Amino acid sequence: MKAVRLHDAKDLRVEEVTAPAPPPPGFVNLDVRAAGICGSDLHNYRTGQWISRRPSTAGHEFCGRVTAVGEGVSDLAVGDVVSADSRMWCGTCPACTSGRSNVCEALGFVGEVCDGGFAEEVQLPARLVLRHDPALSPHIGAMAEPLAVALHAVRRLAVPVGEPVLVVGCGTIGGLSALLLSRLHDGPLLVADLNAEKAALVAGVTGGAVVGLDRAKIETALSGGRLRHALDATGSIQAIARALDLLSGGGALALVGISHGKLDFDPNILVEREISLVGCHAFADELPEAVRLLGDLAPALQRFIEVLPALDDVPGAYERLLRGESRALKTIIEVAG
Numbered sequence: 001m002k003a004v005r006l007h008d009a010k011d012l013r014v015e016e017v018t019a020p021a022p023p024p025p026g027f028v029n030l031d032v033r034a035a036g037i038c039g040s041d042l043h044n045y046r047t048g049q050w051i052s053r054r055p056s057t058a059g060h061e062f063c064g065r066v067t068a069v070g071e072g073v074s075d076l077a078v079g080d081v082v083s084a085d086s087r088m089w090c091g092t093c094p095a096c097t098s099g100r101s102n103v104c105e106a107l108g109f110v111g112e113v114c115d116g117g118f119a120e121e122v123q124l125p126a127r128l129v130l131r132h133d134p135a136l137s138p139h140i141g142a143m144a145e146p147l148a149v150a151l152h153a154v155r156r157l158a159v160p161v162g163e164p165v166l167v168v169g170c171g172t173i174g175g176l177s178a179l180l181l182s183r184l185h186d187g188p189l190l191v192a193d194l195n196a197e198k199a200a201l202v203a204g205v206t207g208g209a210v211v212g213l214d215r216a217k218i219e220t221a222l223s224g225g226r227l228r229h230a231l232d233a234t235g236s237i238q239a240i241a242r243a244l245d246l247l248s249g250g251g252a253l254a255l256v257g258i259s260h261g262k263l264d265f266d267p268n269i270l271v272e273r274e275i276s277l278v279g280c281h282a283f284a285d286e287l288p289e290a291v292r293l294l295g296d297l298a299p300a301l302q303r304f305i306e307v308l309p310a311l312d313d314v315p316g317a318y319e320r321l322l323r324g325e326s327r328a329l330k331t332i333i334e335v336a337g
Contacts, residue, residue: 003119004314005055009048012315020123023070028126030064032335033138035117060086060110062117063141073126082129083144102282139332140298148290150176152283157254159229164188166230170198174233175329182206213242235259252276304329
């Protein structure tokens with residue numbers, strides 16, 4: 001079968017590999033239908049930071065159709081269409097047993113510690129797949145995992161009813177966070193991005209207002225109101241510092257982007273303005289809800305994505321995305337119908 005495998009930093013190859021064996025107990029085999037390229041895939045490719053297996057089949061945002069079921073799997077059947085969980089957690093460490101599997105002490109991710117979804121077929125633990133509506137487009141089914149990440153961040157930020165909120169960064173997670181806030185939060189929504197075209201797209205889909213990271217302009221957009229809550233999906237140290245400076249007292253800044261560098265700030269800012277910095281890592285129990293939301297959000301999600309027709313297009317797409325040449329928020333690879 002065909003697979004896209006990461007051998008080392010900057011070394012991504014489309015290769016012919018052996019298809020998965022029959023699934024062992026507790027596992028299932030899937031025909032991959034569609035898969036998304038994540039910013040963390042690009043980070044891993046560019047830096048090699050999380051390479052733990054060489055080579056490994058990349059891709060952790062995908063959906064598929066069950067083709068074989070291992071012994072002991074009773075809640076899935078051949079033919080089920082499913083979305084995949086990206087997290088490989090142990091289930092026994094203190095984090096897992098306390099319901100925090102997203103910060104498992106041995107946490108790994110599909111596409112790194114095991115082969116992922118940039119392949120025609122994949123084998124996964126059955127606990128990592130959730131059935132979705134078979135009427136959904138595979139392009140939408142592959143969006144469940146990033147939607148769960150955004151849902152976790154929005155919940156962690158916990159913006160009070162009626163309060164304005166700013167989303168910094170209109171990439172995939174920022175755009176999805178803004179979309180969820182537009183549906184789940186009752187209050188003004190602001191979006192900011194250096195890419196004016198992406199900011200306009202997110203604002204158009206969500207009904208939010210595009211702003212710059214400027215206090216006076218934000219207060220004008222809020223008719224003199226104050227901004228207390230923001231979510232950074234860029235990971236940019238400069239954007240994080242600016243967002244923190246913009247917040248009035250009594251609020252919070254949620255961080256969900258992958259950062260490069262270190263933040264240098266006066267912690268008295270947090271004390272004197274009583275501002276919380278909230279880290280948001282992957283997702284905890286949000287994936288089932290994200291899967292349930294896919295149908296209602298499908299028209300909006302479709303506006304965020306571009307679709308490439310084959311696994312052969314993945315290496316070129318990585319380079320194009322790293323150059324910032326895509327107008328879409330999410331690149332989906334069509335693998336099988």
